[in-house]
Amino acid sequence: MKLNQDTQYIREVSLKKELISSYQEFPxxxxxxxxxxxxxxxxxxxxIIGENGMGKSTLLEGIAIALGFNPEGGTLNFNFSSYNSHSNLDQYLRIVKGINKAKDHFFFRAETFYNVATNIEDLDNEPSSGASVIDSFGGKSLHEQSHGESFFAAFTERFQGNGLYILDEPEAALSPLRQLSMLSRINELCNQGSQFVISTHSPIIMAYPNALIIQLNEEGMTEVSLEDTFHYTIMKQFFEDKDRLLHHLFQ
Structure with missing residues (x-):
């Protein structure tokens, strides 16, 4: 693992508050x-972590769309829509970019990765003289693999380094062992000049050394350590005194 300021493809995100007329409507x-x-x-x-409803995925989606990604995920070249459900938050975000530009880009959304897989098959079924899109994902149909296998194919095959990767709950279909393997892959890619912005509920995924953890709550956002996250505390309590915790839950 190495800290490389040259890989800070996006430096900060701020809100164009002057454009917001009311805070009564979503988002x-x-x-x-x-x-x-x-x-x-x-x-x-x-x-970017926090309980359900705090706005993790909405914020990540807004950042991704503001950068030019398709709302449902994929590379900057993906342009499809299965269901138009994204917010207009991207129009109110100001993204400060770094000096250098990423050579690879991917927006991974667990809840819509099936749609990305379908779009890949649709693209590969069209007449083309170029290589198949699925080749960059390992060559095997993502629909012919389990969710976990298809997710991991994206991380190991499609992510190429020198990249900006925005991941929304990537642990959704990964076993604990696969989550550890993903940490190893994140480290490889960081050493190859990559930057990650990740929304997750998994204490394993958020354990990358020296990372920045921003926890969202009703009061806003706070920088925390892994050991101070609610996710880590709950899992620690569960495994250290499972019987006592279950006893209180079942009362």
Whole structure:
């Protein structure tokens, strides 16, 4: 692992508050936007964490769309829509970019990766003289693999280094062992000049050394250590005194 300021392809995210006329409607009424403070990103790995409903995925989606990604995920070249459900938050975000530009880009959304896989098959079924899109994912149909295998194929095959990777809950289909393997892959890619912005609930995924962890709550966003996250605390309590915790839960 090495800290490389040259890989900080995006440096910070701020909110164009002057354009917001009301905080009563979505997405401006979610906690992270109501109490938004300038988000400075780590040159290697930034985690955005918090309980459901705090706005992690909405914020990550807004950042990705503002950078030119398709709302459902994929590379900057993906342009499809299965269901138009994204917010217009991207229009209210100001992205400060670094001096250098990433050579590779990918927006990974666990909940819509099936749609990305379908679009890849659609593209490869069209007449073309170029290489198949699926070749960059390992050559095997993502629909012919388990969710976990297809997710991991993206991380190991498609991510090429010198890249900007925005990941929304990548652990969704990964076993604990695969999550550890993903940490190893993140490290490889960081050493190859990559930057990650990751939303996750997994204490394993958020354990990358020296990463920046931003925890969202009703009051806004706070920088925390792994050991101070709610996710880590709950898992630690569970495994250290499972019987006592279950006893209280079942009362």
């Amino acid at each position: 401006f009424n979610i906690p992270v936007i109501e109490n938004f403070s300038e988000l400075k990103l780590h040159p290697n790995v930034t985690y």
